[in-house]
Amino acid sequence: MLKFVNIRTFVYLLNKQSFYHYFKMNNTSFHNACNNELNTNSFIHSSILNKYENNEKNILHHKKSLLLNEDALNKNIFDEEIFDLIITSPPYNVDIKYNSHHDDLNYEEYLIFSEQWMQNCFRWAKKQCRFCLNIPLDKNKGGQRSVGADLTILAQKVGWKYHSTIIWNEGNISRRTAWGSWLSATAPYVISPVELIVVLYKDEWKKTFGSKISDITKKEFMDWTNGLWTFNGESKKRIGHPAPFPLELPFRCIKLFSYIDDIIFDPFVGSGTTLIAANNTNRYSIGLEIDKKYCGLAKQRIINETKLLF
Numbered sequence: 274m275l276k277f278v279n280i281r282t283f284v285y286l287l288n289k290q291s292f293y294h295y296f297k298m299n300n301t302s303f304h305n306a307c308n309n310e311l312n313t314n315s316f317i318h319s320s321i322l323n324k325y326e327n328n329e330k331n332i333l334h335h336k337k338s339l340l341l342n343e344d345a346l347n348k349n350i351f352d353e354e355i356f357d358l359i360i361t362s363p364p365y366n367v368d369i370k371y372n373s374h375h376d377d378l379n380y381e382e383y384l385i386f387s388e389q390w391m392q393n394c395f396r397w398a399k400k401q402c403r404f405c406l407n408i409p410l411d412k413n414k415g416g417q418r419s420v421g422a423d424l425t426i427l428a429q430k431v432g433w434k435y436h437s438t439i440i441w442n443e444g445n446i447s448r449r450t451a452w453g454s455w456l457s458a459t460a461p462y463v464i465s466p467v468e469l470i471v472v473l474y475k476d477e478w479k480k481t482f483g484s485k486i487s488d489i490t491k492k493e494f495m496d497w498t499n500g501l502w503t504f505n506g507e508s509k510k511r512i513g514h515p516a517p518f519p520l521e522l523p524f525r526c527i528k529l530f531s532y533i534d535d536i537i538f539d540p541f542v543g544s545g546t547t548l549i550a551a552n553n554t555n556r557y558s559i560g561l562e563i564d565k566k567y568c569g570l571a572k573q574r575i576i577n578e579t580k581l582l583f
């Protein structure tokens with residue numbers, strides 16, 4: 274039965290809430306087998322896996338994670354609305370020496386790049402998809418810019434709806450080097466040792482689809498719904514990547530904003546942190562990374578750091 278249902282039809286029906294009725298009419302036993310969204314997401318994930326079977330871009334399929342060596346600007350990677358939650362930290366355009374990506378675009382080019390990948394995410398998001406966008410509040414390297422405000426506006430231009438902003442107070446940030454005019458009002462620099470996690474959604478904030486199984490504890494819920502999060506950044510040296518975020522960041526977003534068995538997406542995988550957090554919280558996950566070397570790093574981390582669970 275499955276073979277005869279085109280994935281586009283399947284996801285369309287799913288979004289129209291007529292999925293169960295369709296299968297009830299067409300195949301009662303399959304309807305029974307799929308009578309929860311757990312199997313639905315498993316089906317979607319398997320369809321993507323099938324598409325990438327024996328494809329050189331498929332770097333790793335491990336447990337519930339799929340890592341693809343793909344460009345987040347390529348709008349043809351998926352042709353369905355797949356994701357329940359997107360968590361990502363894109364390049365900040367602060368001249369970080371990534372292997373493949375040039376992190377020193379002029380600001381207008383950077384905004385065009387940002388609009389394109391956010392547009393792709395929007396295209397691939399389910400109606401109730403949430404989007405946790407980890408970006409700087411601002412930057413001073415290469416000229417002062419209100420990056421946080423500018424990308425939040427851009428995301429809304431693309432179609433994302435604004436929900437709230439979490440301030441991540443990054444305890445061990447090392448940006449306090451440029452003082453401007455030392456001990457003088459001539460031209461001092463103020464640097465905020467924080468980053469943002471802007472929380473957006475596609476169509477509806479209230480989640481009515483999915484397994485409906487939350488795994489957050491009372492303490493976590495109370496602590497994390499306070500939008501000031503304090504935990505250390507990750508060490509570049511320890512991870513072997515120039516800009517990793519700590520596991521705690523995707524871990525909190527996943528537990529707060531998604532159900533077990535939801536499909537999590539990170540278009541800028543880097544060292545694989547989001548996929549590790551997703552695997553270890555029993556969610557499906559798909560990630561893209563343009564650089565082969567970072568794909569290799571992410572692959573090793575995912576295998577090493579998810580071996581005990583599921």
Ligand SMILES: C[S@@+](CC[C@H](N)C(=O)[O-])C[C@H]1O[C@@H](n2cnc3c(N)ncnc32)[C@H](O)[C@@H]1O
Pocket residue numbers: 343344345346361362363364365371372373374514516517518519540541542543544545546547561562563564567
């Ligand atoms: C800020 S890092 C992400 C770090 C990640 N959160 C982690 O914990 O390791 C951004 C990553 O995006 C990758 N990247 C840059 N441009 C890309 C593109 N167009 N498509 C996919 N990945 C890209 C870079 O190679 C880099 O690894």
